[in-house]
Amino acid sequence: MKVSVNWLRELAPGIEGSPEDLADHLSMTAVAVDEVHPIGAGIESVVVARVEEATAHPDADRLSLASITVGTDELTGVVVGAPVRAGGLYPHAPPGTTLPGGLKIGARKIRGQTSHGMLCSERELGLGWDHSGILELPPDLLPGAPLAEALGFPDHVLELDLTPNRADLAGHLGVARELAPEGEAGLVLPSFGPAADAWKPTWIDGERDVSAAGMRVVIEDPERCSRFLGIVIRGLRVGPSPAWLAARLWALDGRPINNVVDATNYAMHELNHPLHAYDLATLRGPEVRVRAGREGERLRTLDGEEHALAEVASVIADADGAIGLAGVMGGEGTEVSSATTDVFLECAVFDPLRTRRTARQAGLSTDASYRFERGVDRTDVEKAITRCARLILATAGGRAEEQAVRVGPLPGERTVLELRPSRVRQVLGRSFDREELTGILAPIGFQPANGSGQADDSPLRLYVPGWRNDVTREIDLVEEVARRHGYNRFEGGAFAVRPSSVPDDPAWERAERVRRLFVARGYLEARSASFATERRAGPDAVELHNPLSAEEARLRTDLIASLLDPLEYNLARGRRDVRLFEIGTAFAARRDDEGPPVLPLEELRAAFVVTGGREPEHWGVEAADVDLWDLKGLAEELAEDLLGAGVTPVLPDAAERVGEAGLGSIARWLDGEAFELERQGRVVGLAGRLKDAAVDAPRWAAPVWAGEFRLAAVRLDAEAAFASLSPYPRVGRDLAIIVSEKRTVSELEEVIRRACPPFLESVWLFDVYEGEEIPEGCRSLAWRFRFQAADRTLTDEEVDAAMNAVTIALEDKSDARIRTS
Amino acid sequence: MTAPVQLVDALERIEGEGLTSIEAADSPGALEELRVRYLGRSGELAGILSRIGQAPPEDRRAIGQAANTAKRRLQEAHSIRQAALEGAEAVGVAKADLTMPGRRAWEGGVHPVTRVIDEICEIFRELGFSKVRGPEAETEWYNFQALNIPLEHPAADMWDTFYLADGVVLRSHTSPVQARIMETHEPPVRVVVPGLCYRRDPFDPTHAPAFEQIEGLAVDEGIDFVEFRSTIEHFVHRFFGRETTARFRPAYFPFTEPSAEVDVSCHMCGGSGCPTCKGTGWIEIMGSGMVHPAVFEAVGYDPERYTGYAFGMGSARIAMLRYGIPDIRLFYEGDARFLAQFR
Known part of the structure; x- marks a missing residue:
């Protein structure tokens, strides 16, 4: 929202300080000011020129030659690139001028004709964005006058970042009220001249249907429109607005159109009421009514767009049909044109929600809909329409009908709110006495109402001004006190440490444990948005209703899907070693339909991808890529250190088991070399080799390994337990056997463990050999044993007996042969 | 011989x-x-x-x-x-060329946004805040109405929201967790809530459709605006440094009142104005305010008895400030050259 500083100063002459000071004051007490920019600066040498004669350029089709005067009889020749008309006034930049955009003007020849300076467009002067033609100036300017001065420039525009609650600040009067030292009392509305200011309407009232001054106004649906005021002005002359009015609109990036339309826009910017003027001659009836749109009804709005109407839209209709979108935009057919002599001026209160729906349905957002959606002041519609009518009378002449239409209930009693000084203290932490409170609130319209008690702690009773629809309860008044006092003046007080009844969510500690493990093992943490393409999301993926793009149309069903993009990103940049992990949420559609709204399933997961060298390349190490056993080692560490789980090769029924566990979408990424992380019989994660088809990898890339597991399965630090350490010596033995390849290591180790006494501390496979000396279909396996008892020193006999038992068990149960070297 | x-x-x-x-x-x-x-x-x-x-x-x-x-x-x-x-x-006067590189292991790294989240949560932990979380897919009720945000109102336009189904959204802020926590716990409540939020902003240098936020909520008897201000100031000093100052500006969030936007003095120029702070000398870091009584009413707290404050800040944005990262997309591309800078 833009406001002109000159305009604010005119409405509140008491305002002091530079535009930057005002911006700062507003930002710190009312509304953020994003930008302050000057208007009409740098055009001091531009003057008003009158075109005396315009002829075609002899040697260029699109150029013309203009003879101009700048207040004297002396003619100056200018070459012009856009049409101008004899008798019109235009801005002239004489040679030597540098325009705001940096363009330097000289006297130069264009196709053989000398141009002494140039005539400028709106954009060249920094007054707007239009560059389609030369800016024609209002006819009341005097040729030769310095343009900036004649338009009341320089000015500054403040760009407000308006919040939805402060609808009142969409008008200059509202902003001036915030800035004026005396507040409301310091505001004045500038005069439009004694004759215009003297005009006053006589209101003809009715609840739903009123006829007066040759017009009929009907509110068919009071929910769509609570008040509708109309004034008829006859015999006016539509023409360009005077310079001062045009300048106001230019400053706000608006475009002067004609004296009638400009007057409605001026009144809107001043008093925050959207108004609309109809060409009375085009209204069938003549009447207007507010009603619902009808299916099949069509309307072409002022912007030339055609809209198919629906019941959801509120429309203004005449006796024939829709002529405008209520509160949004007027129709093309009833627009005020240069031929218009009689107008019907409308100022209404359209319902915020209905206006919002109307605008949305039409795909429009206008100055009017913006204000109606936020709510306009129901109590001062009379003031706004009267002021607009006076401005039209002042600039376009004509005669306003004394009788004016006023439909809908009149505003009732003003709202009164109570404000307890004790509540102010409770919320703000500082005491304000009653005088301080009224001193802060009355200037911005919260005047004391009757019935306030006099005791210090009795509530203040305050009127809520009509422009503050957002103030509906006591806390809103507390905020007014705080911001007007100044947030940064609530000093003192120490920050407090207080208790909390809420325990930590253990997911954060789990995530931290996972993060520590992966970082220690050389993985980089990635983060991604949770979206996935159809291809990467699993079969039960949740779809977005309003995605930004097809790339982001679903939610990921697993985190590996999210790590594939970064993986490809790094591979595509020639990086062969990629080690990434992520902790985040996976989503799945919920299948039951126990009445809306149904949230999808969410699960926190951790996932990793790894490819490339086992270690960073080094001159002293033979290069080797991460392989199946590195992956299994990582899976074992994850399972044992984090999950209290075991690792088993993926079994034939894996798809089923994993599907039940809700991890099915991970399985589709992995090929046959994969493992389940299993905790107490439940699958909690998967790890393995990524299918080649899953990732777009260059030919030089190494195999990619990946895994994913449930964060909820991660054990917490608190679950760790101490086991006592034996002070007695440890005894080591090795054992090598030759055994059929069909015997798996885990099955043989099961046999070994069963055969061993409890003092077996550990046993691990340290050698595997196939080839010479080993019979076909067999392999040699060697284990290292560690024995240690908690309560005594083991004797050789005990250990020998244990190893004997192992040997016998392996021979008996596994057909193994002891290998002696 | x-x-x-x-x-x-x-x-x-x-x-x-x-x-x-x-x-x-x-x-x-x-x-x-x-x-x-x-x-x-x-x-x-x-x-x-x-x-x-x-x-x-x-x-x-x-x-x-x-x-x-x-x-x-x-x-x-x-x-x-x-x-x-x-x-x-x-003593090294030997034959090996000791300038040759040593044998290293792969080095991992914690994501810069995680580092910032952890640092922020740690500061609030010292003040008694526990760390909780909530669902990323939310009902409209928790995302909007429970927070005093009417649907079909310009206030709801402050968040351009992804919908999954009728009445189901991807949360557009972490604030729904406020309501969820208060519904299930009695005061005193002090929590911080890190988490992903979603808004319909396409990726560009300063926007991402999913981004990390940290919500904070403190509710008890006797919490007032002065305490809120000094707590946030304490955080600003701890996180940004003693020399950084904070200022509070009026703002509008339907679930807080009074609402405040918190700015910190620009760390690049110290407040004199530079491109980082767009010449203002200040950088906006959080939206905040005193919890609106309507929110207390929605969760069944007595608004006459309890008061509190809430705040929300963009962890990714703060990480950009802290590390001088010019483009938010770097956080989500997974470029190992970027991630490896944060060990």
């Missing part, structure tokens, strides 16, 4: 040569060669001793003594030299 004088001469020569070359040996290998040559089983000294029998018996004793002396001297020299060479190796 060998003349005894010849053997003694030979011994002296061997001893002289041996001592000279042992003292000059420049490596353990060379020294070992010399040991073998002079002192070895078939070395030169052994060669002399093997010829003692050829000398006249009366000279044998003297030759034997001379041989033992030579052997002892050579052994001593060898020991001294050996120790010297080992010592030299120990």
